[in-house]
Amino acid sequence: MSVFYFVKNNYDKFPAWMLKSASSIYYMFPTYIRYGKDFNMTLKLLKQTEYLPKEKIDEIVNERFQFMVHYTVKHVPYYRKKYAEYGVNIKAIQNVSDITKLPTIDKEEVRANISEMISDEYKPSDLMYITTSGSTGNPVGFYQKQSILMTEWAYVMHIWSRIGCKPDSSRLILRGKKLHPNKLNPHLFYDSLRRELSCDIFNMTEENLEDYCIAIEKYKPEFIHGYMSAIVVLAKYISFRNGGLRHQFKGILAISENVLQEQKDFVEKIFGVRVFSFYGHSERLVIAGECEKSTMYHVEPLYGYCELLDRNGEQRTKGEITGTGFLNEAMPLIRYRTGDMSAWEENMLCSCGRPHLCLDGVSGRWHQDMLINNEGAYVSLTALNIHSAEFDHIVRYKLIQEQVGVVMMLVVPNKDYSDADAKSIIKLFEEKVAGKIRFDIQVVNDLPVGTNGKYRIIEQRLPISLS
Numbered sequence: 305m306s307v308f309y310f311v312k313n314n315y316d317k318f319p320a321w322m323l324k325s326a327s328s329i330y331y332m333f334p335t336y337i338r339y340g341k342d343f344n345m346t347l348k349l350l351k352q353t354e355y356l357p358k359e360k361i362d363e364i365v366n367e368r369f370q371f372m373v374h375y376t377v378k379h380v381p382y383y384r385k386k387y388a389e390y391g392v393n394i395k396a397i398q399n400v401s402d403i404t405k406l407p408t409i410d411k412e413e414v415r416a417n418i419s420e421m422i423s424d425e426y427k428p429s430d431l432m433y434i435t436t437s438g439s440t441g442n443p444v445g446f447y448q449k450q451s452i453l454m455t456e457w458a459y460v461m462h463i464w465s466r467i468g469c470k471p472d473s474s475r476l477i478l479r480g481k482k483l484h485p486n487k488l489n490p491h492l493f494y495d496s497l498r499r500e501l502s503c504d505i506f507n508m509t510e511e512n513l514e515d516y517c518i519a520i521e522k523y524k525p526e527f528i529h530g531y532m533s534a535i536v537v538l539a540k541y542i543s544f545r546n547g548g549l550r551h552q553f554k555g556i557l558a559i560s561e562n563v564l565q566e567q568k569d570f571v572e573k574i575f576g577v578r579v580f581s582f583y584g585h586s587e588r589l590v591i592a593g594e595c596e597k598s599t600m601y602h603v604e605p606l607y608g609y610c611e612l613l614d615r616n617g618e619q620r621t622k623g624e625i626t627g628t629g630f631l632n633e634a635m636p637l638i639r640y641r642t643g644d645m646s647a648w649e650e651n652m653l654c655s656c657g658r659p660h661l662c663l664d665g666v667s668g669r670w671h672q673d674m675l676i677n678n679e680g681a682y683v684s685l686t687a688l689n690i691h692s693a694e695f696d697h698i699v700r701y702k703l704i705q706e707q708v709g710v711v712m713m714l715v716v717p718n719k720d721y722s723d724a725d726a727k728s729i730i731k732l733f734e735e736k737v738a739g740k741i742r743f744d745i746q747v748v749n750d751l752p753v754g755t756n757g758k759y760r761i762i763e764q765r766l767p768i769s770l771s
């Protein structure tokens with residue numbers, strides 16, 4: 305186990321003073337010990353292969369694809385059955401161009417067949433169970449290998465290294481995770497072990513934002529790392545703050561939300577540095593990071609294979625991101641429709657020289673949905689981070705707000721749903737927002753999609769004045 309894992313698993317148990325004194329020892333370990341084998345080997349491979357000619361990269365992609373498909377047929381009952389039904393000749397699947405001979409799968413299919421989708425070489429109890437709310441609000445669960453966390457972290461660091469961010473770079477954290485419990489100020493915490501200044505994004509009141517600015521001047525984090533909706537709120541505050549902000553960041557690392565152009569322009573103007581984002585998802589099949597030389601998103605070829613499909617499953621230049629992951633044979637997802645939409649760049653030749661496929665951004669997810677708490681502060685939907693097992697018994701839900709600090713949650717239950725689920729969901733939400741929003745639950749039979757086919761999780765009936 306890497307030192308990183310140990311710290312991660314025991315983080316909340318360390319008092320603040322101990323984190324501080326541990327940091328001087330921690331940084332004496334080489335990165336190999338700190339981040340472990342999976343991280344270091346992945347990062348090394350990515351550096352070695354990044355600028356290889358396309359044919360060389362395609363060879364590795366074909367190997368990974370072929371391994372995954374053949375492994376899946378051998379070890380995963382669901383695919384064996386499904387491919388037999390579709391009459392797939394598995395011997396004819398030689399390289400990634402044969403992928404169109406395989407049927408696609410979607411979230412509903414995973415939800416209905418999850419127990420048959422796990423490899424016979426793995427026990428569910430040895431795997432991580434994660435759920436995602438997806439773009440339609442339907443929660444769905446997956447099993448993944450533990451090692452995938454550090455492997456993925458290597459991909460993220462590899463992408464961020466394009467603007468000079470290193471594993472040990474200090475960061476201002478503006479995301480929906482719980483702050484360390486041993487904190488002097490309940491809304492911010494500086495962790496010298498991780499070199500992270502974490503600020504509460506559930507309560508971005510003016511008073512708190514001023515505290516954040518003072519802490520930024522004190523700790524001087526190199527990068528901002530967080531949700532764009534929260535970064536915009538901070539930038540707005542700084543734009544009218546007396547004297548602005550003296551500290552100069554090196555870059556802004558936007559995660560988990562679609563970045564709107566107007567947000568990007570505004571934030572770059574206020575902080576005077578580039579906003580840099582990447583596309584990823586909980587299923588961990590496709591990851592694509594922005595380029596330092598352009599605004600294209602380079603799809604990382606060794607992480608998973610990306611296709612854009614239309615409604616009929618045909619490959620198109622614009623369509624639904626459909627992924628075949630190369631990292632998780634414990635529960636393989638082959639031609640999995642993510643529900644996210646994107647388009648290929650018309651001219652994929654980027655001046656950086658990487659021969660990867662390039663997406664031109666992602667649309668159709670991550671609406672800048674906001675709730676308003678009883679102090680008038682905004683809470684973004686992404687910040688609620690509703691990736692939890694409590695939602696397994698819910699088919700779909702909607703959050704309706706007509707009154708400051710009060711939200712009505714409409715749920716379409718499945719057959720396993722009970723009052724206990726309602727209680728634990730309310731508890732989970734209210735904990736996340738520190739009790740500053742009251743959630744009421746109402747069970748309904750149906751929650752239809754909008755006329756454009758899209759589903760809005762939040763129906764905000766109060767005015768929202770964010771750009």
Ligand SMILES: [Zn+2]
Nearest residue numbers: 595597654656
């Ligand atoms: Zn590039």
